[in-house]
Amino acid sequence: MQLHLVGGFLGSGKTTAIISISRQLISHGKKVGVVTNDQGKYLVDTSFLRSQQIPTVEVTNGCFCCRYEDLEEKLEQLTEKEKPDVVFAESVGSCSDIVATVIKPLLELAGSKTPPTSFSVFADGRLLLAFLEDEELPFSENVLYIFKKQIEEAQILVINKADLLSAAEAERLLNLSAQAFPDKIIRLQNSTSDEDTRKWYDLISSNSTISTINTVEMDYEKYGKGEAELAWFDQEVEIRHKTGNVFPLIVDLIQLIFNKIVSQRDTIGHLKLMITSGKEQIKISIPTIEQEGWQEDLLQHQGNEAKILINARVQSSPTELSEIIRMAIHEISKIPGVLISTSPADSFQPGFPNPTHRFNQP
Numbered sequence: 310m311q312l313h314l315v316g317g318f319l320g321s322g323k324t325t326a327i328i329s330i331s332r333q334l335i336s337h338g339k340k341v342g343v344v345t346n347d348q349g350k351y352l353v354d355t356s357f358l359r360s361q362q363i364p365t366v367e368v369t370n371g372c373f374c375c376r377y378e379d380l381e382e383k384l385e386q387l388t389e390k391e392k393p394d395v396v397f398a399e400s401v402g403s404c405s406d407i408v409a410t411v412i413k414p415l416l417e418l419a420g421s422k423t424p425p426t427s428f429s430v431f432a433d434g435r436l437l438l439a440f441l442e443d444e445e446l447p448f449s450e451n452v453l454y455i456f457k458k459q460i461e462e463a464q465i466l467v468i469n470k471a472d473l474l475s476a477a478e479a480e481r482l483l484n485l486s487a488q489a490f491p492d493k494i495i496r497l498q499n500s501t502s503d504e505d506t507r508k509w510y511d512l513i514s515s516n517s518t519i520s521t522i523n524t525v526e527m528d529y530e531k532y533g534k535g536e537a538e539l540a541w542f543d544q545e546v547e548i549r550h551k552t553g554n555v556f557p558l559i560v561d562l563i564q565l566i567f568n569k570i571v572s573q574r575d576t577i578g579h580l581k582l583m584i585t586s587g588k589e590q591i592k593i594s595i596p597t598i599e600q601e602g603w604q605e606d607l608l609q610h611q612g613n614e615a616k617i618l619i620n621a622r623v624q625s626s627p628t629e630l631s632e633i634i635r636m637a638i639h640e641i642s643k644i645p646g647v648l649i650s651t652s653p654a655d656s657f658q659p660g661f662p663n664p665t666h667r668f669n670q671p
């Protein structure tokens with residue numbers, strides 16, 4: 310069995326690439342499994358992967374490094390149940406120091422039955438270009454530290470969302486990345502293209518150098534502060550309209566949340582929603598740089614009730630983020646004919662990173 314670790318910042322495209330290649334592999338008769346990971350416990354990604362019939366287990370309530378034993382246990386469960394040929398493990402987008410705390414332990418601990426084959430780190434090409442050209446990014450210094458460290462420890466750097474770059478930007482980005490990271494394997498990729506994710510898979514499945522991967526220096530004070538400057542919010546919302554279609558209301562709800570976050574000068578890491586209506590399951594995703602078209606996608610659907618799982622990861626405080634979402638839901642609930650019920654909201658800052666193991670020799 311091959312195990313491919315996939316890291317990188319919130320919204321960089323990890324799940325998109327994993328789904329694209331998993332579906333291709335499954336259609337060619339391979340057995341695939343995925344491990345998702347998050348600080349929260351109600352995960353849009355898990356729900357979306359399962360909706361695509363991809364066997365998925367999850368490590369919740371903390372990153373792989375802080376819940377290392379859980380990761381090993383889930384890998385074992387998946388291996389026993391599905392007997393997969395290939396497993397992808399996607400770490401939470403606020404996690405770094407994965408080489409020292411996950412890859413080295415998986416490679417070197419006697420009890421570890423699942424040594425990894427590759428470690429890819431995804432970065433949104435537009436954010437990476439701004440970063441390498443010393444432009445200001447919309448993150449605090451400590452959050453930017455996490456973004457930077459994730460890239461620094463990559464074995465394979467996937468510069469993603471290539472389709473959203475001009476040819477000139479792509480060329481500049483490749484040149485700058487080659488200069489900044491001479492020791493990495495660098496790929497420019499569009500993860501919405503099956504052909505491109507297939508090439509990524511060819512690269513990671515033939516990788517033979519994982520055992521030589523180096524750990525990076527990590528300032529845990531800065532890393533911890535960066536995580537604490539992010540807010541997590543998860544909630545399930547059921548919306549019904551007595552006579553009409555709820556989808557335009559869902560668009561309004563998301564737009565209200567988005568506008569309020571932006572007007573408060575908070576930065577979205579990733580706002581993602583899983584909408585279930587009848588037999589349909591739709592994932593809506595708004596990363597740091599909003600991608601157009603989600604409104605039109607949603608308005609193609611119809612139904613007078615839906616269940617919405619909200620996962621918001623925002624540079625903000627949990628109190629502020631909860632209030633923004635509570636107010637938006639309240640606004641929509643005032644519309645005549647609309648009935649809304651909500652599960653208790655789960656809102657918090659990720660705890661200080663406290664890895665189970667840390668192999669700090671290079």
Ligand SMILES: Nc1nc2c(ncn2[C@@H]2O[C@H](COP(=O)(O)OP(=O)(O)OP(=O)(O)O)[C@@H](O)[C@H]2O)c(=O)[nH]1
Pocket residue numbers: 317318319320321322323324325326354401402431469470471472473498499500501579581594595596600
């Ligand atoms: N145009 C374009 N969009 C992409 C690409 N890869 C991902 N996306 C979009 O980017 C958004 C975020 O993608 P995800 O795959 O959910 O990102 P992620 O890294 O798994 O996010 P988290 O799990 O929250 O950290 C979605 O709207 C995707 O459709 C790409 O190569 N090109």
Ligand SMILES: [Mg+2]
Pocket residue numbers: 323324325354399
């Ligand atoms: Mg994901």
